[in-house]
Amino acid sequence: MTMTPSPRPPRRALVLVLWLLALLAGIAVIARSHFSTDLSAFLPASPDARQQVLIEQLQSGVASRTLFIGIDGADGATRSTISREMGRQLRAGGLFDQVQNGDHSDWKDAGEWVFAHRYQLSPAVRPEHFTPEGLRNGILDTLSLLGTPAGNALRPLLERDPTGEAARIAEGLIPATAPRTEGGVWVARERERAVLLASTRAEGGDLDAQERAIAAIHSAFAQAQRQAGDKAGTARLLLSGTAVFSVQSRASIEKEAIHLAVVGAIVMSLILLAAFASGRALVVALLPVATGVVGGTAAVSLWFGNVHGLTLAFGSTLIGETVDYAIYYLIQARQVGAQGEPGTGWRHWLRVHWPTVRLGLLTSVVGFAALVFSGFPGLAQLGVFSIAGLVVAALATRFVLPSLAPDGATGQGLRRHLARATGVIVRTLPRLAWPFAALGVAALVLVLWQGNHLWRAGLASMSPVPKAAQELDAQLRADIGASEAATLVVAFGGTVEQALQHAEAASLRLDALVNEGKLLGYDSVTRFLPSQRTQAQRMAALPTAEELRARLPEATAGLPLAADRLAPFVEAVQAARGLAPITHEEVRAGTLGPIAGALLFERPGGGWAAMLSLHTPPDFRHATVADALAGLPEVVVVEVGEALADVYQRYLHEAFVQVGLGALAVVLLLAAWLRSARRLFAVCLPLVVAVLLTLGGMALLGMALSILHLVGLLLVVAVGSNYALFFDELQRTGHADEDTLASLLLANLTTVVSFTLIAISKIPALSAIGQVVAPGALLALLLSAAFAGGWRGRRGLAG
Known part of the structure; x- marks a missing residue:
């Protein structure tokens, strides 16, 4: 069959x-x-130097980790209460390496550290700064500040820091476009709004971690709103940033x-x-x-x-x-x-x-x-x-x-x-x-x-980001006075020291633009972490105790601050001469560590990069910075749009x-x-x-x-x-x-x-x-x- x-x-x-x-x-x-979902996937895999800077910032730079927070509604006192409580909760939560809202209660240690290292950090520390004429000019500048709102903070420091090094450093660390302070917290300059700025510990590309951080902000706001009482019912949370x-x-x-x-x-x-x-x-x-x-x-x-x-x-x-x-x-x-x-x-x-x-x-x-x-x-x-x-x-x-x-x-x-x-x-x-x-x-x-x-x-x-979200982002950035994001200035180096030296070279030229009014200011890690070479030069400029005592009578002649009152100043300069250099590891381990990590970072392919964040006037032109920094080795200026x-x-x-x-x-x-x-x-x-x-x-x-x-x-x-x-x-x-x-x-x-x-x-x-x-x-x-x-x-x- x-x-x-x-x-x-x-x-x-x-x-x-x-x-x-x-x-x-x-x-x-x-x-x-x-x-x-980040658009860096649609950037080239083999970029040139400028494109590499852009890709690194999109993937892991501080811009990809920074969240801009606004609190609208309610009254000013209620907004301030919510801001302080949110800041406290977010700092304690462990998801953020820095939360800034104008509340400086947690910055006491940083202030003490800066004051102790002021002669290593102050850009004014040069040999001519400690001549009789240089000392006299420094003392006069400090005395002139005593009648200002900052005078109350400077008066207790006068005998230890008559030349105003701490004030000079603080001036450089405070952004030129920082928001105003009201009720002890930041508020927008042109709106009835409290503002905060937070940077996540996780990289911008870790969207699961970013989502948890955003949820933590919403949770902190809800809890702070409940604690603020009935008046907080009309308060509204605004949130933006690349991670959002x-x-x-x-x-x-x-x-x-x-x-x-x-x-x-x-x-x-x-x-x-x-x-x-x-x-x-x-x-x-x-x-x-x-x-x-x-x-x-x-x-x-x-x-x-x-x-x-x-x-x-x-x-x-x-x-x-x-x-x-x-x-x-x-x-x-x-x-x-x-x-x-x-x-x-x-x-x-x-x-x-x-x-x-x-x-x-x-x-x-x-x-x-x-x-x-x-x-x-x-x-x-x-x-x-x-x-x-x-x-x-x-x-x-x-x-x-x-x-x-x-x-x-x-x-x-x-x-x-x-x-x-x-x-x-x-x-x-x-x-x-x-x-x-x-x-x-x-x-x-x-x-x-x-x-x-x-x-x-x-x-x-x-990009699927709606126009309304982009407009809110621009608003919050302006309210907080965030650095100009359209122009990136980055100094490279094979080591931390090389990157810092190149950043310092760029800073000298940017200082000239600030003096000319073409820049409002800039942020640089070298303000609190100078290169070893610069620190050595500043330490070498400090006079001995005998030299300083001999110069002070001439420097203070006719001034309301007599030389015999400045013994603490002489002792401080002498103590500074024996300080060990500030290291990258020391800064990263301290209160300023998160800021240092945002401005100085190891590159994915090896080497280091120091970011200089610009604060620009309304009529700013990218070409101004590009021309000023032209010719500097290992310094790249990137116009993001271009x-x-x-x-x-x-x-x-x-x-x-x-x-x-x-x-x-x-x-x-x-x-x-x-x-x-x-x-x-x-x-x-x-x-x-x-x-x-x-x-x-x-x-x-x-x-x-x-x-x-x-x-x-x-x-x-x-x-x-x-x-x-x-x-x-x-x-x-x-x-x-x-x-x-x-x-x-x-x-x-x-x-x-x-x-x-x-x-x-x-x-x-x-x-x-x-x-x-x-x-x-x-x-x-x-x-x-x-x-x-x-x-x-x-x-x-x-x-």
Whole structure:
């Protein structure tokens, strides 16, 4: 007795088990993955010196760890009470290395340390400062301050510090743009608002830690508000800073990704359910989509060690293409002809249609492969995600779907209507081939005329931070008097000592700008941690006790401060001569340690960097500082806006090159496969015109295009190549069965709908991709039908 071979795919159980194991492994990788949202992922992996400074600051610099806090509402006394209590709680919580709100009760130790080391820290300590004339000038300056508000603090120190070194150091440490003090805490200069500034211990890139710090601020405010009584009920907490933006962006991207996935799945399910009239077919159709998203995310995590939020959200865009594979199979694998044996539809699909789907997949992979080698990690992640997701989805379609639905989706649903609609399209549109071609030429002229102006959107266009949040951030920075963030000045060195010496050299030139009124001031670690060389010079300038006693009578002649009252001063100078040099380790271990850590830090690649934070007047010009510091070794001046613009232009140029190389690779692949110049032209023409018409439409609408619009164009080619190849197959065989026509229209419908949902997303980066792919994919189908008119009169399309 002979046994009839099973019509089902061989090794069905093995295929399903392997697929489930792979899916579970991918989910396990994703569960342990680290997700980030900072835009530094879209900065170059091999930056120049200026870009490296920018990247370091975005990833771990003080700017990435600083939070700006405001308290609005209630009355002034209540706001002050809340501010003091919040400051106390946040300092005790351990999540912040510094919390400043004008309450100096915790700075007593720092003040005593500065006073004890005043002769090592004061920039006035030079040999001429201790001549009779220099001493007299210093004493006169100190006496003149006794009648000011600071006089009460200076009077007890007069006999020990008559030359005012402590006052001079304090003046340098207090920012020129510091907020005013009211009720013992900081308040905004132009608003009824208490303000605080806090720096987290965790790096800016540790978003989980930043989220905990932000939650601690909200908790501290709520508790302080309760303790302040009934009057505090109207108080309102304001919070901003880079960390706030990053955490909010992550939450926004995650929320939007889930929203898009849910809405997209519902809409897609309704379309597929109507098309297949089968719940089972619907579930089977979504399996390659889920497999592709899991595979793409896991591949990025394994390759890069983290997954950017935009990459994860980009997964929703794969629904538009990966579901096409399932649609092609479920519709095209139905039993063909009267001789068809039940359970063999998958064999027919593998023999007739799989080669075309496989070629479409290869063109997509080749196109996206160019992004993998990008010098921008974010762009490389999109490339890896796309390739892995598409390949995994295609493999699931090729091996898993035949095991679950050997004859595809046997229910009719709307397929017959879809086939008829497609038949009308393919019989009608070829008459418009020349008008479409003319429109393509016109679009090309418009795009070339617009040139670079068309691609004028910047790196910030990918940020999901709303305008209102940016305006609040600017307000709080101004209220607190934060240093000017648009210009970065950094001194480098292989050691701490070298970095400090280079920072001191920069400080001398910045001092000149302050004296000229071109700068209000600046912050530098060298104010409380001078280089060893500078400390040695200052110690060498201190006179002996005998020399100082001999000079004081002449210096104090005729002054209300007699020389015989200054014995404590002589003793202090003598004691200072025996002090050990201040070291980096000593400062880091003290109260000033957090400030030192913010301004002096070890670089990720080795060496040290000292940051000089500028306080600028309203008419400040970046070129003023750049020109003043020009020529100094190991000192870099970065204009953040200009640096970001340079990075983005490099980013855009590289992306154009890579997309161009990807397009060339696709053409070469098609040429090798089709082996016909005519067929190659027929496949490529609708894709080229679809891209041109999409760009032309955006140019007419005045849209500013970004790098992600360019990625969207690559997706148009990836999706559209499937349509063009199927029409090429129909033209070659001359047979257009209902199932193939229905699968093309349904696949296009799901793609356009999914990308339309993405186009209205609140995340600008996703919206940019959807704005391109939704119209581009529709045009790709219509143009493929229009330019494939050479076979419309053949059999299969006569009616």
